[in-house]
Amino acid sequence: MSEKDLRDIIAQVLTEMNVSDGATASAVEAAVAGKASPQNGTEIEDGCWDDVAAVDLRKQYLVENPVAKEAYYDLKQYAxxxxxxxxxxARYKTLPVLEFRAAHSAAQDAVFNDVDQDFIDKMGLFTVQTxxxxxxxxxxxxxxxxxxSDEAVATxxxxxKMHPTVQIYVSxxxxxxxIAANVGDVLPAIEQGLKSYGIDYGTPFFVKYGRVGxxxxxxxxxxxxxxxxxxxxRPGLITAESMSAYIAYKATVGMPEARRTVVSNIHKDGTIPAEAGAHIADIIKKILDAKASGTDLKL
Structure with missing residues (x-):
């Protein structure tokens, strides 16, 4: 910001406060001089904050003069x-507050934003809606x-492909x-795993506004x-990119939730997407062998 811009802003604010012209001029000069003077103890510099969302919470320890820092730090590595x-x-420090607000914003964006259509097209998926x-x-x-919807059923x-051994879809x-962060690695890994087992699968697609049921x-x-x-x-304040895979053997409308098998916490800091895909393919094979899923399946 130039000195002229600063003068204009200060003058406008003081005018709106009904300060006289003489007082306005004096205040502007004082404010500009204060900004330019190193004596006021304030250093103005251009730049921006580091990305607070990129901070690894496992490594962050901000307690001053801790009694058992190493032991507490070791505990933080578990989650x-x-x-x-x-x-x-009595208040939180600035950085943790900014991190919390960034995580909250990311969670809201994850819920309210739609999956990008370009990504769906890139994955070769057609779209239906509930x-x-x-x-x-x-x-x-x-x-x-x-x-x-009736249109989705018809599509x-x-x-x-009707009557496949396995039907995979994304929602x-x-x-x-x-979805944007994980499906690109998980879906191909599942398909590759099923092919290696000689298991056929149907045409994958995308369901908009879908629930597990x-x-x-x-x-x-x-x-x-x-x-x-x-x-x-559902996103939390640790990650907004966690995905799950729900798997069921011969699912029917109205069946109990206990018949579903789930692989959860699929994200870069949880179950790695590519590894999750291979694991899901292995579970699907076990479900087919046992002809059971959920609590009826003994893994």
Whole structure:
């Protein structure tokens, strides 16, 4: 910001405060001089904050003069929790507050943003939609997120292979960020794993505004032996990119939740996406061998 810009801003503020012209001129000069003077103890410099979202919480320890820093630091390595962040008097320090707000913003974005259509096209997926007509409806009417629209049913019947051994599909769920961050590695890894086992799978696709329960109707439509959905998890303040895979053997509408097998916490700081894909393929094979899933499956 130039000195002229600073003068104009200060003069405008003082004018709005009904300060006289003489007082305004004096105040402007004092403010500009104060900014330029090194005597006021304030250093103004151009630049920006480091990315607070990139801080590794496992390595962050802000307590001053700790009693057992090494032991506490070792405990922090087990989970990226906001512990040992220190305080400024009775309040949190600035950096942890900014990190918290950044994480909260990322979680909100993950919930309210849609999965980018270019990404869906890049993955070679066609799109169908549940009975939810908007994100607001999706968030307030979970029941509509478990049922496909009539158009979606017709599209799946038209474009999907019927009666595959395995039907895999992707759904946004509660985190579009999780889909964008993980599906590109997980889906190919699952397909490769199934091919190595000699297991055939149907045509993958994308379900917009989908809940986990939509897989039951999809199972009935396609007639698949095993149905697997890759879906975004509800984001938290540690990560907004966590995805889960829900898998069920011969799923039917209205079946108990206990019949689902789940692989959760798929993200770069949890279960690595490529490894998760191979693991999911292995679980699908075990489900097919046992003809059971959920609590009926003994892994």
């Amino acid at each position: 990226p929790c906001r512990l040992g962040i220190g305080k400024a008097g 009975k939810c007509d908007s994100k607001d409806t999706y968030l307030t009417r979970p029941d509509l997120g478990r049922a496909l 799946i019947k038209e474009k999907c 946004d769920g509660l985190s579009s960020a999780a 939509a897989m039951d109707q999809i199972s009935e439509i396609t007639g698949a032996d095993v149905t697997c959905v890759l879906i975004g998890e």
